[in-house]
Amino acid sequence: MREYVTNALVLSLTPTGEQDGRVALFSEHLGRVSAKATSIRKISSKLAGHVQPLNFVTVRLVETGGLQVADAISTGRLPVAALPALRLLAVVAPEWNADPRLWAFVHSAAVSVRSILGAAGFDPAQAACVSCGKREPEYFSLADASFICAACLPPAHARDSFVGVD
Numbered sequence: 001m002r003e004y005v006t007n008a009l010v011l012s013l014t015p016t017g018e019q020d021g022r023v024a025l026f027s028e029h030l031g032r033v034s035a036k037a038t039s040i041r042k043i044s045s046k047l048a049g050h051v052q053p054l055n056f057v058t059v060r061l062v063e064t065g066g067l068q069v070a071d072a073i074s075t076g077r078l079p080v081a082a083l084p085a086l087r088l089l090a091v092v093a094p095e096w097n098a099d100p101r102l103w104a105f106v107h108s109a110a111v112s113v114r115s116i117l118g119a120a121g122f123d124p125a126q127a128a129c130v131s132c133g134k135r136e137p138e139y140f141s142l143a144d145a146s147f148i149c150a151a152c153l154p155p156a157h158a159r160d161s162f163v164g165v166d
Contacts, residue, residue: 002063006030007075009106010055011090015041023051023069024090025059028103032093035067047072053086054078056107082111084163091142092120113140114166122147124165140165 008027016022021040026032039045047069050057056076062068078086093102105111105119117124117140124147129137131152138150143161153159 003070004030004061004063006059006061007107008057008059009078009086009089010051010053010057011086012053013037013040013051021051025057026089026093026103026106027059027098028100028107029098030061031097031099032090032095033061033067035061035069037069040069050074054080054082078111085111085113085116087142088113088116088140088163091145092116092122112166113163117165138165139163 006027006029008025011024014022019039019041021037023037050072055074057072060071062070102119105115127147129149130146134149137147139148139162
């Protein structure tokens with residue numbers, strides 16, 4: 001049984017079963033990981049308030065057939081305006097591979113889609129629309145990690161996998 005203690009940003013919390021959940025984290029020492037949170041949806045859960053999206057936490061993870069959250073304590077919180085950046089981070093952050101530069105951007109107060117794209121190697125200032133070639137496109141596709149301009153953006157019902165570049 002391995003145990004990890006690291007600082008992390010909670011990217012998402014997805015319900016699984018009746019009371020459990022799966023927590024997606026971007027951690028300082030492990031990169032992006034996903035861990036089971038047992039009984040997280042119980043009213044008496046000690047972890048429920050800590051493992052909410054946008055929270056910075058110090059977390060203890062235990063590896064027993066899979067990763068599980070053993071303990072967590074909140075150490076800070078990003079503003080709600082950072083939600084689009086979290087969606088992006090869940091795609092571009094390396095899984096099980098620490099990225100100190102990306103962690104530094106995320107841990108700073110200036111978290112934005114543009115800063116995360118730049119830190120992950122997708123500089124919006126140097127990008128072009130994948131469809132028409134327009135310089136400095138306004139959107140980034142989470143589905144295929146490409147840039148697209150507003151004129152080439154698909155209809156509203158198909159825009160779930162796109163984030164604005166700011």
